Amino acid sequence: MSLQHDIASIRINYSRQALTEDSVSLDPLDQFKVWLNEAIVAQVLEPTALVLSTVSADCRPSARVVLLKEVSADGFVFFTNYESRKGQELAQRPYGSLTFFWAELERQVRIEGSINKVADEVSDTYFHSRPRGSQVGAWASPQSKVIDSREELELADQKYQNDFASLQVVPRPQHWGGYVLKAERIEFWQGRPNRLHDRILFELEGGNWSRKRLAP
Numbered sequence: 410m411s412l413q414h415d416i417a418s419i420r421i422n423y424s425r426q427a428l429t430e431d432s433v434s435l436d437p438l439d440q441f442k443v444w445l446n447e448a449i450v451a452q453v454l455e456p457t458a459l460v461l462s463t464v465s466a467d468c469r470p471s472a473r474v475v476l477l478k479e480v481s482a483d484g485f486v487f488f489t490n491y492e493s494r495k496g497q498e499l500a501q502r503p504y505g506s507l508t509f510f511w512a513e514l515e516r517q518v519r520i521e522g523s524i525n526k527v528a529d530e531v532s533d534t535y536f537h538s539r540p541r542g543s544q545v546g547a548w549a550s551p552q553s554k555v556i557d558s559r560e561e562l563e564l565a566d567q568k569y570q571n572d573f574a575s576l577q578v579v580p581r582p583q584h585w586g587g588y589v590l591k592a593e594r595i596e597f598w599q600g601r602p603n604r605l606h607d608r609i610l611f612e613l614e615g616g617n618w619s620r621k622r623l624a625p
Contacts, residue, residue: 423600428607490552515600532586
């Protein structure tokens with residue numbers, strides 16, 4: 410089946426805003442918070458959604474979309490199943506990248522660095538802030554594993570709902586929790602006309618952030 414449109418001819422001439430050395434913050438974490446807040450105010454669809462890229466032991470990359478749940482001086486935090494494919498890859502190679510794309514604002518942010526598990530108490534606090542159904546789902550789903558059918562998943566969910574019915578608080582499974590990426594490289598991309606986009610790169614060098622402009 411062929412595509413109904415010539416995708417090679419699809420083009421958008423970006424022209425909403427600019428990104429200059431004078432306008433960008435000296436601290437990339439502060440700049441990220443500014444852009445994230447602007448994405449939220451602009452009601453961008455899923456402003457905290459990001460593409461998490463990891464690498465397997467045999468150097469094969471993989472990527473998937475997860476949600477950012479915290480950003481601070483410690484780094485960028487997300488939560489998942491530690492036994493999932495991404496969890497296994499991070500156990501073998503604790504490095505990765507995060508990519509945010511806010512199409513409505515014609516902006517992209519790329520972040521690279523080391524990734525490690527957060528403290529148990531951080532995972533506990535976030536887990537217990539989730540809806541009860543999501544808490545139960547963390548027990549029911551053997552994430553990334555092959556299952557025979559949708560019914561198998563639903564039966565597992567019902568089993569754990571029954572198991573925890575008498576408990577006021579669902580315990581956090583040990584195979585579920587948070588990771589934090591400690592940024593070493595952060596690039597801000599702002600779409601500009603004629604593909605002459607603005608790219609400002611921050612790199613951590615000796616504990617301080619350097620700043621450079623990259624060609625688009």
